Amino acid sequence: MKPDALKQGPPAHCETRCDPGTSSDRQEESLSLLRELGGLIHDRFRLAALELQWARKSFVDRVVAGVMVGVLLMGAWLGLMAAAVLEFVKHEVLATSSALLLAVTSNLLLVLILGSVIRRKRRYLHFPATLHSFQATPSGQRDMG
Numbered sequence: 001m002k003p004d005a006l007k008q009g010p011p012a013h014c015e016t017r018c019d020p021g022t023s024s025d026r027q028e029e030s031l032s033l034l035r036e037l038g039g040l041i042h043d044r045f046r047l048a049a050l051e052l053q054w055a056r057k058s059f060v061d062r063v064v065a066g067v068m069v070g071v072l073l074m075g076a077w078l079g080l081m082a083a084a085v086l087e088f089v090k091h092e093v094l095a096t097s098s099a100l101l102l103a104v105t106s107n108l109l110l111v112l113i114l115g116s117v118i119r120r121k122r123r124y125l126h127f128p129a130t131l132h133s134f135q136a137t138p139s140g141q142r143d144m145g
Contacts, residue, residue: 044133051127058124065114065121072107072114079104 083100 044130047133048127048130051124051130054124055127058121062118062121065117069111069114069118072111076104076107076111079107 079100083104086096086100
């Protein structure tokens with residue numbers, strides 16, 4: 001070993017790993033990780049809040065459509081009964097009962113349309129994006145996303 005080597009200090013590769021003065025770098029890195037974690041938590045809560053808004057709207061849409069289906073079904077039932085009654089009373093007058101049956105048919109068609117709206121809105125009540133964000137992904141896929 002050269003006598004001058006002690007005067008020069010530690011080797012260059014040891015300055016970052018061996019120096020106790022790097023604790024401030026570790027603290028900065030830890031603070032950076034904590035800020036990143038806070039941002040991640042904030043993003044997850046924001047996503048949950050947005051999905052809650054969609055779920056609320058979907059729920060209201062389903063309730064309104066369900067009430068409309070109920071009213072239309074009652075109207076269809078009453079129309080069917082009125083058609084049957086008119087058929088029995090007037091015996092061969094098909095114009096009135098045919099018109100009532102047409103109204104019943106259109107009511108039932110509206111019931112089918114509203115039923116499909118209810119089925120489509122159902123998927124938003126399961127919070128799909130929030131549940132997907134909580135699933136663990138392999139580290140290789142995280143870098144790609």
